[in-house]
Every structure is written in structure tokens, then in C-alpha cells.
Amino acid sequence: MTVSDTGDLAVRVRGLTRRFGDRAVIDDLDIDIRTGEFVALVGASGCGKSTLLRILADLDHGIDGEVRVPRRRAVAFQAPRLMPWKPVWRNVTLGLPGGDPRRRAEAALAEVGLSHRADVWPKVLSGGEAQRASLARALVRDPDLLLLDEPFGALDALTRIKAQHLVAELWQRRRCAVLLVTHDVEEALLLADRVLVMRDGVIAHAVPVTLERPRRLDDPLFAELRSELLGWLGVGEDIAGRRAA
Amino acid sequence: MTSEVATIARKASSPVLGRFTPKPRPEPRPRLPSAGAPELVLVQPEAERRGGLPRPLRRAIGPVLLVALWHLLSVTGVLSPAVLAGPATVLTSAASLWATGELQDAILASLGRAASGLLIGGTIGVTLAVISGLFRLGEDLIDSTVQMLRTVPNIALIPLFIIWFGIGEAPKIALIALATAFPLYLNVYAGIRNVDQSLVEAARTLGLSRAAMIRHVILPGALPNALVGLRYSLGVAWLALVFGEQVNATAGVGYLMNNAREFFQTDVIVVCLAVYALLGLIVDFIVRLLERLLLSWRPAFSGA
Numbered sequence: 001m002t003v004s005d006t007g008d009l010a011v012r013v014r015g016l017t018r019r020f021g022d023r024a025v026i027d028d029l030d031i032d033i034r035t036g037e038f039v040a041l042v043g044a045s046g047c048g049k050s051t052l053l054r055i056l057a058d059l060d061h062g063i064d065g066e067v068r069v070p071r072r073r074a075v076a077f078q079a080p081r082l083m084p085w086k087p088v089w090r091n092v093t094l095g096l097p098g099g100d101p102r103r104r105a106e107a108a109l110a111e112v113g114l115s116h117r118a119d120v121w122p123k124v125l126s127g128g129e130a131q132r133a134s135l136a137r138a139l140v141r142d143p144d145l146l147l148l149d150e151p152f153g154a155l156d157a158l159t160r161i162k163a164q165h166l167v168a169e170l171w172q173r174r175r176c177a178v179l180l181v182t183h184d185v186e187e188a189l190l191l192a193d194r195v196l197v198m199r200d201g202v203i204a205h206a207v208p209v210t211l212e213r214p215r216r217l218d219d220p221l222f223a224e225l226r227s228e229l230l231g232w233l234g235v236g237e238d239i240a241g242r243r244a245a
Numbered sequence: 246m247t248s249e250v251a252t253i254a255r256k257a258s259s260p261v262l263g264r265f266t267p268k269p270r271p272e273p274r275p276r277l278p279s280a281g282a283p284e285l286v287l288v289q290p291e292a293e294r295r296g297g298l299p300r301p302l303r304r305a306i307g308p309v310l311l312v313a314l315w316h317l318l319s320v321t322g323v324l325s326p327a328v329l330a331g332p333a334t335v336l337t338s339a340a341s342l343w344a345t346g347e348l349q350d351a352i353l354a355s356l357g358r359a360a361s362g363l364l365i366g367g368t369i370g371v372t373l374a375v376i377s378g379l380f381r382l383g384e385d386l387i388d389s390t391v392q393m394l395r396t397v398p399n400i401a402l403i404p405l406f407i408i409w410f411g412i413g414e415a416p417k418i419a420l421i422a423l424a425t426a427f428p429l430y431l432n433v434y435a436g437i438r439n440v441d442q443s444l445v446e447a448a449r450t451l452g453l454s455r456a457a458m459i460r461h462v463i464l465p466g467a468l469p470n471a472l473v474g475l476r477y478s479l480g481v482a483w484l485a486l487v488f489g490e491q492v493n494a495t496a497g498v499g500y501l502m503n504n505a506r507e508f509f510q511t512d513v514i515v516v517c518l519a520v521y522a523l524l525g526l527i528v529d530f531i532v533r534l535l536e537r538l539l540l541s542w543r544p545a546f547s548g549a
Contacts, residue, residue, distance in 0.1 A: 057450050076451065081447035085465040085542045094461060095451035123544035137451070 009179030010035045010145050011056060016065035018051055025051050027201035028065075036175040040188035043198035044233060049181045052198070053149050054177065056191075058094040070177075073145040074138035078153045080130035082122040089118040092137045108140035109133070112166060128159035132166070138237070139170065146171075148180040150224065152187065164190060168213070184231045189222060190215050205232045246339070330512035335519065338512040347501065352520060354496035358414065358489070359482050362421025367478060369422065371471070378437030378467070379459065395427045400488050407492065417489035424485035425478040432474025437465030457491030469540055476532045483525050 011033035016024040025048040033039050043049045043167055054060040057075045072082060082091045087166040092108055093101035109115050112132040113139055122130060131151060138146060148167070182188055188195045189209055197205040207229060211221055297303075312332055318324040319331025328332065342348040373391060376383035385440020401421060406416035440463050448462045500516050505513035 059446055059449060077443070077447065079443065081443050083444060083448075083462060083465070084544070085468070086461070095448065095453040095457060097452075118326070121542045123542065141451075 008035050009033065010037070010070055011090075011148065011179070012066070012068040013056075014066040016052075016055065016063060016067060018048070018063050019057065024201055026055075029202050031196070031203060033050055033145070033177050033179060035177050038171055038178045038180070038191060038193045040180045040182060040192035040195045040227065041194060041198055042182055042185055042188050043232065046171060047198045048201050049198045050149055053147050053181045055180065056145070057147050058225060070144035072143050073147060074141045074143035075147045075149065076131075076134050076138045076151045078150040080122070080125075080134035082125075082130060082133055084122050084219055086118050087121060088114070088125070090134050091122065091133060092140050094137070096140060104140055105136075108136040110134045111139060111170065126159075128155055128163060131159075131163060135163075135167070135170070137140065139174070142174075143176050146176050146178045148178065148182075151180075152184075153182075160187075167191060172213075183227055185233070186217065188229070190217075195225075195229060197229060199232070205229075282503045292324045297418070314457050326511065327509070329517055335515045338510075339516045339519070342501075342513070342516060346542065348516070348520070350496065350499045351498045351517075354500075355486060355490065355498045356524070358417050358485050358497065359421060362485070363425050363478065363495035365418065366422035366425035366482075367429050367475075370426035370474075370478070371433050371461040372439065373426075374430045374433035375464075378434045379463070391427070391430055395431075399423045399485065401424050403488065403492060412493040416492065417486070417494070420489045421482050424481045428470070428477035429474040432470045432477065433467060436470025436474075437463055439470065469543060472532065472539065475535075476529070479528050480525070481530065483521060483528075487549060488523065 009032055013029060013031040013033065016029045016031075018023055018025055029052070031052075041049045041052065044220060051060065053075075055063055055072065056069050058069070064158060082088070083094065086094065089102065089105035089109065092105040096104065098104075106115060109118050112135050114129060114132050117125060117129060119131070122133070125133060131154075135151070151167075152163050155163055164187060168181075172192075178192075180188065180191060185195075191210070192209055195209060196203045197206045197207075199205075207225060209225060211219060211225075215222065259373065280544075286339065298306075315324070316332045319326075319329075319333070324331065330338075373387050377387040377391075378384070403416070403420065406419050410416040410419055442463060444466065445458070448458055455459065486497075487499055491498045491503060494500035494503070498520050500512055502517040505511075505517070
């Protein structure tokens with residue numbers, strides 16, 4: 001990866017292809033994310049959305065094409081992936097360059113409402129707390145690009161709503177570019193400036209979300225966008241309607 | 246209307262439902278074998294469930310019963326002193342050996358051998374395991390060699406060791422070192438290779454350098470296995486010690502035991518065996534303590 005002038009882009013991908021054997025999971029894909037933009041990527045299981053995130057996180061190198069990402073980026077995975085042998089605050093500052101790790105860890109943990117858990121082992125955290133610690137670990141790096149790989153997927157419904165609010169709040173404060181990979185259309189519409197639908201290894205459709213924040217599920221435009229996206233995801237209108245009722 | 250209200254008020258303690266079914270049901274429904282309310286079982290809190298003796302005491306029951314049986318067989322004459330001295334005799338000879346200072350000297354000599362052997366063997370085993378665990382080149386060069394040597398029974402090497410190292414301390418320590426190196430190698434190597442890949446990946450996204458990755462992720466991740474290896478190594482260190490001390494020793498528990506055999510002193514032999522057992526127990530206790538200190542982060546099953 002070399003540095004080059006890409007204007008105000010935080011991510012620039014051109015002609016990206018990733019093959020597993022004969023199958024191209026990502027097939028000649030283009031994507032741009034502006035600095036400070038919140039983009040959600042939705043798609044059915046196995047459509048390649050997580051693979052794309054792994055490529056942007058520099059975890060998957062078997063690629064063809066051009067991929068440019070900022071040097072400072074952070075990832076929060078679906079599982080919190082905290083080192084069980086380190087107390088929470090040491091997990092937050094693991095690999096963090098610069099001095100005064102304790103103070104910075106405390107600040108990041110305070111930001112996610114987890115100050116009181118700084119000194120415990122990860123094993124005693126609840127699912128939601130562990131996920132918040134993982135978020136603090138990502139944020140303490142002050143990233144230009146935050147990659148979220150279904151970070152709420154393993155949370156229960158109530159905790160998920162809280163975590164979504166937290167992410168919205170943190171993003172409004174930080175204004176870093178975010179790529180959220182999710183299979184939850186409502187979550188994407190609640191949080192993102194732009195929702196991309198991934199299908200057959202390419203971005204099949206893009207929906208700009210102009211709804212005002214904080215967003216409401218009962219907004220008529222919300223419902224409209226929702227059924228549009230569900231249509232693109234191959235979930236028929238009747239099924240989607242039944243789910244809402 | 247008023248009378249009905251009054252009825253309800255009078256029957257306030259009985260179920261209100263009863264008012265809508267004045268006639269009693271002819272029979273309970275035979276549809277299910279367990280029709281009606283299921284039998285409720287009280288869930289006991291752990292404090293009550295763990296009734297009886299405290300655990301350390303409970304652990305002692307087995308050994309104490311064994312000694313009691315042994316004593317019983319000795320005093321009734323079933324076990325003759327020529328075959329196996331009774332616990333009382335063993336205790337007195339232990340006391341006299343302690344009084345002359347023989348026992349302490351022997352224990353110290355044996356402990357010194359075990360410690361230096363373990364230190365050398367452990368260093369070699371762990372170093373090789375880290376190299377072959379971390380680097381593919383190391384694995385290719387080291388692993389098959391170690392696996393090959395591992396299958397050679399190390400007791401069979403005693404004659405060779407005597408030729409190489411003489412009959413002093415060196416062959417005994419070498420034997421212990423060799424015996425302890427393998428369990429540590431195998432377990433540390435397996436520990437390194439079994440570190441959770443998702444954690445390694447997460448650490449990579451945090452920008453950890455290779456050295457930091459080894460220090461903060463891979464070695465702590467291998468620690469539970471390494472401690473299993475240590476426990477195993479300590480066990481075989483004792484075994485190797487017993488064998489090593491049978492060869493021309495002039496000090497140590499094995500020497501004491503060999504001497505006793507010459508004079509048919511079964512009580513002294515048993516004292517020595519008991520010393521080996523006690524030392525093993527103490528060392529195991531130390532490793533348990535170490536595990537509790539070093540692995541307190543681990544969410545693990547600790548037995549029901």
C-alpha cells in the first residue's frame with residue numbers, strides 16, 4: 001500500500017477481486033468512502049461483505065486490484081476478541097504507541113461507559129460490556145477508518161439497541177469514516193449515510209440515507225427505504241411486511 | 246347481583262375461578278401421565294450443596310485410610326516386618342534418620358539434582374519448543390528430530406551416560422534433563438500452535454509488531470499448556486531421579502535406599518519411598534499454586 005493523493009477519500013477500491021479456488025467471492029468491485037462518512041454494507045450470508053472488510057483491515061492479502069485505506073484504522077469484530085489474559089484496560093491499549101496508556105485507556109473506557117470495569121478480567125464482562133470494551137480498543141487508536149464487522153450480531157435485542165445508540169453517538173463526536181458490515185437492514189438505516197447492497201461479489205445497489213438524525217423506525221421514508229433494500233436483498237415485500245407487523 | 250358480590254367477598258380466600266365452574270370436574274383428565282402441576286424440586290445454593298468436610302480434609306481421606314489399613318495389617322501380623330515394615334516402625338526410623346541428619350542430607354542432595362536437571366532440561370525443551378512453534382523453519386529442523394529422540398526410552402541411556410559422563414553427578418543430572426525436556430517441549434509447542442487464531446488476527450489489526458505479538462499474545466496463550474508440561478516434567482524428573490540414584494550414588498534418597506536394601510531394612514526403604522511421595526506432593530502443590538496465580542484470567546471448568 002502506497003500513499004497517494006485521493007482527495008477526501010478514506011477508502012478507495014478499484015477492480016478488487018478475491019478468489020477462493022475458482023469462485024470469485026469479490027468480483028471486480030469498486031467502492032469509495034469519504035472521510036467522515038458512515039457507510040453500511042448489507043448483503044446475504046456469504047455475499048463477500050465480511051471478506052471485503054477483512055481486505056480493508058489488511059487481514060487478507062490474496063487479492064487483485066487497487067485497495068487504498070488510511071494508515072490509522074481499527075476493527076471491531078462480531079466476537080469481542082479480547083485477550084483473556086489481560087485486564088480490560090490493558091486490552092484497550094494493547095499495541096498502542098505513545099505514553100500514558102492507563103490514562104488513555106480510562107478515557108476510552110469512559111467514552112463507552114465502562115470506566116468501572118477497567119481492572120477486571122475479560123471473562124467477567126457481559127456480552128454487551130465485552131463488545132463495548134472492544135469498541136473502546138478500536139476508538140483509543142483514534143482511527144481515520146473504523147471497520148465494524150457485525151459488531152452487534154451476537155448481542156441480545158435490548159443490548160443491541162443500546163450499542164447502536166452508542167455507536168451513533170461516538171461517530172457523531174469523532175467523525176471518522178465507518179464501514180459497518182451487517183445483515184440487519186434497520187440497523188444500517190439507523191446509522192449510515194449510505195447503504196450499499198452487496199450481491200454476487202459486487203455492489204449491486206447504493207441507497208443514500210437522507211433521514212434526519214436521530215432516526216425513527218416509524219418514519220414513512222424509513223419504511224420506504226427499508227422495503228427498497230429488502231427488495232434488493234431478495235426478501236419479498238410480503239415477507240418483509242409480515243415481519244414488520 | 247348483590248348476593249353474588251357477597252358470595253365472592255365471603256370466598257375471597259378460595260380461587261375465583263371456582264365461581265365459573267360450580268360443578269366439580271368429574272375426573273382429572275387422564276390425557277398426560279403427569280397432568281396437573283409438576284413436582285417442584287428445590288435448587289440448592291452451592292454453599293449448602295457443599296456439605297460435610299472442607300475440601301483439603303476430604304482430599305486427605307484416601308491416603309489416611311491407606312495408612313490405617315497398612316497399620317492394621319502390620320499389627321495383626323498379616324504383613325511381616327521382613328516384607329514391609331509397619332507405619333509405626335517407619336515413623337521411628339524416619340525420626341532417627343532425621344536425628345542423625347542423614348535424611349536431610351539425602352533430601353537436599355536429591356532436590357539439588359532434580360532442580361538442576363529440570364533447569365537444564367526445561368531450558369532446552371522450552372527454547373526448542375518456542376523456536377519450532379514460532380517459525381516454520383524451526384519446526385522443519387527441530388520437530389521431527391525431537392519426535393524421533395522422544396521415543397528412545399531414556400532409562401536405556403544410563404549405560405551410555407555413564408560412559409560419557411562418568412559416575413559422578415553429571416550422568417544423573419543429564420538423565421533428569423533429558424527426561425524433563427520432552428514433556429515441556431511437546432506441551433509448549435502444542436500451546437503455541439493452539440493459540441486462538443482470531444486473537445492473533447485481532448492483535449494484527451491493533452498493529453502489534455512480531456515481538457510484541459509473541460510477548461503479549463502467543464506466549465500468554467501457550468501458558469496453560471506450558472504449565473501442563475511443567476507438571477508432567479516434574480513427575481518424570483522424580484522418576485528419572487530414582488533411576489539415576491540407583492547408579493553409584495554416594496548421597497541422596499536413592500543412595501539411602503540402596504544402602505537399606507543391602508541390609509534388608511525395609512523400614513528405611515519405605516521411609517525413602519515416602520520421602521519421594523511427599524516431595525512429589527509438595528511440588529504438585531507448588532504447580533497448582535502457580536496455576537492459580539498465572540491462570541486466574543482463565544474461564545475454565547474447575548470440577549463439580
